[in-house]
Amino acid sequence: DLLSQACRLGIVATDDEQVRIELTRGQAASTHAHAELRRWLDEGVTDAGVELDPALRWVVVHRLAALGALDAAAIDKERERDGTIEGVHGAATARAALPTAEAKAAAWALVVEDERISNRMLGAVCGGLFDPEQADLVAPYVAAYLAEAPRLAHRGQAFAQEVHRAFPEVALSDEQLRTFEDALQGDLPTVLRRGWEDRLDDLR
Secondary structure: OHHHHHHHHHHHHOOOHHHHHHHHHHHHHHOOOHHHHHHHHHHOEOOOOOEOOHHHHHHHHHHHHHOOOOOHHHHHHHHHHOOOHHHHHHHHHHHHHOOOHHHHHHHHHHHHHOOOOOHHHHHHHHHHHOOHHHHHHHHHHHHHHHHHHHHHHOOOHHHHHHHHHOOOOOOOOHHHHHHHHHHOOOOOOHHHHHHHHHHHHHHO
């Protein structure tokens, strides 16, 4: 809420259009005002007059999905509206962000069961799956990520890079942190090891 308010104030305090767009992105990603976000989608422009380009529109869709204010059918309509690969990835992120056990299970199944999943799609799905405001809901997938990440990372360096970037963006307990530290003692692909070491250093 503090971040959303800071972005809101910054938008009206600057005339730099690019800064306004980035602050709008921050506001959209952090606000709980779902009615306002729905109005932005309907009108294609924010209350401050910032037009929603496709990338910004998907930020709004993602946030609404995470808040439970947009369902899978509405996400599919947005996907039909955007026929680009960015639309495919944006919809995958939004579906994974839905605050239901079923949505999380489906997202994780896509990550670990689809042998053809691309590195960009993996990043898109995990970007919606591991929502910091859904820590209880995604807690089982922190351990699942720890268990599956080494196998996934063996697919190649580019894929391993995306796997370590998918590190769960949730508050981790001391016990969870220790499990990641213990995993560093095992046989890990180099890219994944370095990524986890950097992330754990940031969290210590």
